Amino acid sequence: xxxxxxxxxxxxxxxxxxxxxxxxxDMDHENMFWYRQDPGLGLRLIYFSYDVKMKEKGDIPEGxxxxxxKKERFSLILESASTNQTSMYLCASENQPGxxxxxxxxxxxxxxxVT
Amino acid sequence: xxxxxxxxxxxxxxxxxxxxxxxTYSNSASQSFFWYRQDCRKEPKxxxxxxxxxxxxxxxxxxxxxxxQYISLLIxxxxxxxxxxxxxxxxxxxxxxxxxxxxxTILTVHP
Numbered sequence: 001x002x003x004x005x006x007x008x009x010x011x012x013x014x015x016x017x018x019x020x021x022x023x024x025x026d027m028d029h030e031n032m033f034w035y036r037q038d039p040g041l042g043l044r045l046i047y048f049s050y051d052v053k054m055k056e057k058g059d060i061p062e063g064x065x066x067x068x069x070k071k072e073r074f075s076l077i078l079e080s081a082s083t084n085q086t087s088m089y090l091c092a093s094e095n096q097p098g099x100x101x102x103x104x105x106x107x108x109x110x111x112x113x114v115t
Numbered sequence: 116x117x118x119x120x121x122x123x124x125x126x127x128x129x130x131x132x133x134x135x136x137x138x139t140y141s142n143s144a145s146q147s148f149f150w151y152r153q154d155c156r157k158e159p160k161x162x163x164x165x166x167x168x169x170x171x172x173x174x175x176x177x178x179x180x181x182x183x184q185y186i187s188l189l190i191x192x193x194x195x196x197x198x199x200x201x202x203x204x205x206x207x208x209x210x211x212x213x214x215x216x217x218x219x220t221i222l223t224v225h226p
Contacts, residue, residue: 031212042202043159043216058213090158097212102147104212106158 003027004107006091012113019078021110023091031094032074033104034058034066036087043090049074081114088112116141118215121203125221132193136220138186138203148179150188151202153219159202162188193224 007022025032033048035058045058047066055066063085067075074093078085091107121138128134140148148165163170165177165186176189186203203217 033212035216040218042218045213048213094212097206098147100164102164102212103161104214106160108158 004091004093004105006089006107006110008110009108010111010113012115013078013081014115015082017078017081017114019081019112019114021076021078021089021091021112023074023076023107024072025074025091025093025105026072027093027095027105028071029093029095029105030071031097032068033092033094034064034074034076035090035092036060037090037109038087046076078112081112083114086112086114117217118142119203119205119217121201121217121220123218123220125223127223127225128193130193130195130224130226132224133189133191134193134222135190136188136201136203136222138188138217140184140186140203140205140215142205142207142215143184145184145205145207147206148177148186149204149206149214150175150177150186151204151216153200153202155199159216162201190222193222195224195226198222198224 004025034046035043037043049055049068065077089110092104094104150162151159152162153159165179169178174191178187200219202219
């Protein structure tokens, strides 16, 4: 059974703080993703990674960076948190696209509040 | 125009009802299509993939119309446990999944 875990379920940070959100998957997946989910906007892709040390910007990368030093771990970094980054953050990993069993598996999410 | 648009809902239906959700997508290069389900305060989980020929999984039927860029999900004999948000998802990528999510449609099934 695929498992994607995230370091925190709830996090409260102050404006200007550096924030690290960690994600770990146990299925040896190549590709990993970070999304944020906001009411009325749905899930939006922030960054993704298709290999160790490789990263690609998603649709809303501004204010974020990522790190992938090991295959199983993908970190999202908010260099200087702002109130508009208050959101639910979801990490995902995926098996091979284009196959009949293709699926993205999501972690439980981190609800981040920036005050 | 949003890349993936869904019925806004919410849908409130009695147990046993049949309910249908619709979704349109704007990118004609889209490769694959899915419905995900998200329970309250939980992560999204794959409900079913959507194939050109249409596909069925128990009480759930998904249809795809590439010409009209339209996807649907039909739920028959609704159960209380079907209450959730249903996300229409489209994949443009091939080597990795660049998924685009609709806003979601909230379904509440009541006794």
